[in-house]
Amino acid sequence: MKHACERISQLASQQLERKLNLSERVSMFVHFLMCGACKQYNQNILKLRQVFELKRDEMVNDVKLPELKRNDIQKVIRSHLEQQD
Amino acid sequence: MTNKREMNPEQWLSEYGDMLYRFALQRAQDSELAADLVQETLLSAWKSKDSFAGNSTVRTWLVGILKHKWIDHLRKEIRTREQAQLAEGDPTAWFDVDSGKWNHKPEQWHDDPASLCQNKQFMQVLQGCTENLPSKQQRVFAMRELQGLDSEEICKACDISSTNLHVLLHRARLGLRHCLNEHWFGGQK
Numbered sequence: 001m002k003h004a005c006e007r008i009s010q011l012a013s014q015q016l017e018r019k020l021n022l023s024e025r026v027s028m029f030v031h032f033l034m035c036g037a038c039k040q041y042n043q044n045i046l047k048l049r050q051v052f053e054l055k056r057d058e059m060v061n062d063v064k065l066p067e068l069k070r071n072d073i074q075k076v077i078r079s080h081l082e083q084q085d
Numbered sequence: 086m087t088n089k090r091e092m093n094p095e096q097w098l099s100e101y102g103d104m105l106y107r108f109a110l111q112r113a114q115d116s117e118l119a120a121d122l123v124q125e126t127l128l129s130a131w132k133s134k135d136s137f138a139g140n141s142t143v144r145t146w147l148v149g150i151l152k153h154k155w156i157d158h159l160r161k162e163i164r165t166r167e168q169a170q171l172a173e174g175d176p177t178a179w180f181d182v183d184s185g186k187w188n189h190k191p192e193q194w195h196d197d198p199a200s201l202c203q204n205k206q207f208m209q210v211l212q213g214c215t216e217n218l219p220s221k222q223q224r225v226f227a228m229r230e231l232q233g234l235d236s237e238e239i240c241k242a243c244d245i246s247s248t249n250l251h252v253l254l255h256r257a258r259l260g261l262r263h264c265l266n267e268h269w270f271g272g273q274k
Contacts, residue, residue: 003185013255017236017247041191045258048265050198051211052230056111058202065106069120070098076124077094080131 004031005038012042016049094131101147108148112155112232122158126151152238159228159242179259191262194270207269214264222257225250
């Protein structure tokens with residue numbers, strides 16, 4: 001168990017990418033009981049994930065396809081449709 | 086349950102244009118590119134309209150096509166400036182060789198995500214720290230967290246295995262957390 005913290009920090013990152021299996025979750029939980037640093041690391045990266053999620057939502061909140069672009073696309077579509085006829 | 090009216094690109098544009106644009110903008114973070122992606126999506130949807138099985142909604146089908154368009158775009162972009170960049174950021178540096186314990190112990194961050202997100206200075210520090218990551222880590226981390234792609238999409242775009250991706254993201258998070266602690270959270274206690 002020499003490199004426990006490294007392994008646990010790896011799992012902490014992977015839980016953001018995939019569902020951990022039971023034994024992985026248990027080993028994280030047990031390790032956190034003994035190791036405040038890893039517990040904090042886990043909370044830090046969860047918090048970062050939340051910041052990024054909020055930022056992404058904020059960025060496109062109420063954004064609309066600009067009218068000019070919409071018209072351009074419409075023209076292109078029409079020309080394609082006409083070619084088909 | 087589709088009728089002819091639903092299989093019309095102009096109809097799609099008016100009904101789903103905004104939604105597709107938001108989806109594209111979140112990833113591309115560039116309005117020109119995002120609008121181009123919407124256009125490409127609608128055109129190729131029209132070309133392959135016969136392949137629409139009708140077992141998903143038109144909306145889901147269009148989003149699926151847009152996702153592919155974006156991955157294609159990323160692939161091309163990566164290919165044009167791909168260089169072998171190995172040995173980036175050895176994670177063992179974060180842990181003591183003998184004890185396996187943290188070299189710099191992570192500490193509690195008190196601020197809540199919502200207020201951090203609103204804090205311009207913090208977001209600048211975060212951007213700076215992200216940009217300082219080794220380039221491969223930075224690329225996949227940006228796809229994951231800034232563009233919101235899922236692991237599978239990133240693996241396809243970068244042509245890497247999920248194990249490889251997890252290693253890169255893990256290293257990126259170690260580096261980023263450390264950088265933020267140094268430049269932002271370290272002062273507070």
